[in-house]
Amino acid sequence: MKLKFLLTVLLAVMTTACSASSNTAQVNNTKKHYGIAGPKLEHKGAAKSSNTYVVNGRKYTTQTSRNAKNYSKEGKASYYHNKFHGRRTASGEKYSNQQYTAAHKTLPLGSYALVTNLRNNKKVIVRINDRGPFSKTRIMDLSHAAANELGLIRAGVGNVRVEALHVDRSGQISGAGASTLVKNARTDEARDRIK
Known part of the structure; x- marks a missing residue:
């Protein structure tokens, strides 16, 4: 019984360490190439059609990957509670x-x-994995890690610019935020990925 418990604890510790190591490797990838923390930029497929959904009586229509490429908007962002x-x-x-x-x-x-945090010019790259915020006053909800990178934790809400990034099948990056990545590129490999 004790051996089974110890093996379970050991497995949990190893899983946590591997997860943290994977997250660090992904951050180092964008940090190394662009000086901006974020997930590994890889092709995740393309949204070829729009969907409409309703929340609190209000209708929202999602964008296709093609239409979203040039998305750039300023507004308020907050972050998820723990x-x-x-x-x-x-x-x-x-x-x-994390x-x-x-x-x-x-x-x-x-x-x-x-x-981009418009107050301090700090930047972060995020992957969209959820819908919201369903508030007229905010355009994005960030993970705690992303908000921390932008310096938004203390204030809770901040003025930001959100610019779309698109990664195609060959790994090339385009979209409204691509020009900022070009300016921040630290390696030839990073520059070569941007259309």
């Missing part, structure tokens, strides 16, 4: 406050966005 850690997102995956993810009303699930 109580949401582990809950399912609209994409079906569990929300993790990943660089965000909720947006219409950008395609699985797509990426470059988010």
